[in-house]
Amino acid sequence: MKNFAAIVLAAGKGTRMKSVRAKVLHPICGRPMLYYPLRLLKELGAKKTVVVVGYGADEVKGAFKDSRKWGKLKFCIQSPQLGTGHALMCASKELKGFTGGDVLILSGDVPLITRQTIKALMKIHRRQGTEGGRKALPVLSLISTLVDDPTGYGRVIRDADGRVERIVEDRDLEASERAINEVNAGIYLVNSAFLFANLKRLTRKNVQGEYYLPDLVALATDQGKRVSALTHFDPEEVMGVNNRQELAKAASIMRRNINTELMLGGVTIIDPEATYIDYGVRVGRDTTIHPNVHLLGSTVMGKGSTVEEGSRIADSTLGDGTVVKSFSVIESSKIGKGVSIGPFARLRPENTIGDGARVGNFVEVKKTRIGKGTKANHLTYLGDSVIGSDVNIGAGTITCNYDGIRKYITRIGDGAFIGSDSQLIAPLTVGKDAYIGSGSTITKDVPAGALALSRPAQKILKDWVKKKGLKKRR
Numbered sequence: 001m002k003n004f005a006a007i008v009l010a011a012g013k014g015t016r017m018k019s020v021r022a023k024v025l026h027p028i029c030g031r032p033m034l035y036y037p038l039r040l041l042k043e044l045g046a047k048k049t050v051v052v053v054g055y056g057a058d059e060v061k062g063a064f065k066d067s068r069k070w071g072k073l074k075f076c077i078q079s080p081q082l083g084t085g086h087a088l089m090c091a092s093k094e095l096k097g098f099t100g101g102d103v104l105i106l107s108g109d110v111p112l113i114t115r116q117t118i119k120a121l122m123k124i125h126r127r128q129g130t131e132g133g134r135k136a137l138p139v140l141s142l143i144s145t146l147v148d149d150p151t152g153y154g155r156v157i158r159d160a161d162g163r164v165e166r167i168v169e170d171r172d173l174e175a176s177e178r179a180i181n182e183v184n185a186g187i188y189l190v191n192s193a194f195l196f197a198n199l200k201r202l203t204r205k206n207v208q209g210e211y212y213l214p215d216l217v218a219l220a221t222d223q224g225k226r227v228s229a230l231t232h233f234d235p236e237e238v239m240g241v242n243n244r245q246e247l248a249k250a251a252s253i254m255r256r257n258i259n260t261e262l263m264l265g266g267v268t269i270i271d272p273e274a275t276y277i278d279y280g281v282r283v284g285r286d287t288t289i290h291p292n293v294h295l296l297g298s299t300v301m302g303k304g305s306t307v308e309e310g311s312r313i314a315d316s317t318l319g320d321g322t323v324v325k326s327f328s329v330i331e332s333s334k335i336g337k338g339v340s341i342g343p344f345a346r347l348r349p350e351n352t353i354g355d356g357a358r359v360g361n362f363v364e365v366k367k368t369r370i371g372k373g374t375k376a377n378h379l380t381y382l383g384d385s386v387i388g389s390d391v392n393i394g395a396g397t398i399t400c401n402y403d404g405i406r407k408y409i410t411r412i413g414d415g416a417f418i419g420s421d422s423q424l425i426a427p428l429t430v431g432k433d434a435y436i437g438s439g440s441t442i443t444k445d446v447p448a449g450a451l452a453l454s455r456p457a458q459k460i461l462k463d464w465v466k467k468k469g470l471k472k473r474r
């Protein structure tokens, strides 16, 4: 649609969330709830988007301040929050000068709404119908849906001919209207001239003493103007999130959609009900994801890879053919092709792991670069290190990178061999192809090709046990 502006309602506290955090900032699949309507408006090409904020305004604005991403966003502060109609009054000030088009109104707490649905709403909004014997375009179109339990929602009241007449909020219903199960989804497309002319006609004469946006419907029909409703077949898509139970439900629906899309794109997900993949994560074809895996944030996984059960990967890139074995944790790291991680490995932020490398069980790695084909298979801590290719890090190796005040770097050249149970006291450089004897504490740089040993020579005291009288009876 060519000429439309948008308003997103996001000022409410979300009392039913019982939270200090503004409702629209509660995350769903890795992004604040409000992200989804805003991204949709960007996709649809809204001329201007006004976000009405109030409760937690600074935090909400802060979450969307990146102007490269959110270019045309305008925020307006609604204080105090006197209802959804009042929120519109506040937003309309920002839309002065926007005429001759429509205003799309979305709720910050309806995160699952899709582009197709908004397109369909735009379509019915352009469809003429007869109103009072004349052909007329709707001044307002809204989305409704049929639900089993309409409690909490505004009900759509239709006249004898089935035309939308007004919307009544749950708390204002007559007993006879309670059973109506067509509900208002809180998504509207309104002719801007009608909107600006009628906002001032809204009143607070209702149980909550608020200005109700949906009262615009009765204002239109009272003036003999046409209102259209798109009755959505899928109540899940238009559900509002008002409490934590609905938050969990919305998240599970979104998760299901994310997993379905990945599976149809060639990813094997063993148990999609128990796989937690954030919005925006990418996974290559023929990758297999086992149950209870979390792929979070900006993670990108390559093709033909495997992530075994219980692993958590956040903001990381993993190359093709990589295997992450059970119960591993990976954060903000870049991992090459054909790498093997885990089981029980922990990669803290800022690692770069080269192709074909192996990081095995009970290995912790932090701010470390590991070269191609290097192995650290067991029980090791590698922090603030630069490790070349084809290095063997023996079991129990520790880079001692911290003196209580500062962190220091350990450098290990290509082809070096670090014997088991060694401590490398940084700052330290171990040259190419050098050997560190097992059990050494290395404090000085080791030249290329050298052997460094720092353990005391072995002594044998013959019959020592007997002489000490320590021999136990059997």
Ligand code: UD1
Binding pocket: 009, 010, 011, 012, 013, 014, 052, 053, 078, 080, 081, 082, 083, 084, 085, 086, 087, 107, 108, 109, 110, 152, 153, 154, 155, 167, 169, 183, 184, 185, 186, 211, 212, 213, 214, 239, 240, 242
């Ligand atoms: C609203 C509709 C209801 C509809 C339901 C669909 C009204 C009066 N009722 O009810 O008909 O069935 O959505 O989900 O509109 N907000 C503000 N400023 C305010 C009050 C609210 O910006 O002063 C924002 C909220 O942050 C929220 C949205 O408007 O994002 C909806 O508010 P909420 O209080 O959740 O309305 P509902 O009771 O769900």
Ligand code: CA
Binding pocket: 109, 240, 241, 242
């Ligand atoms: Ca709501």
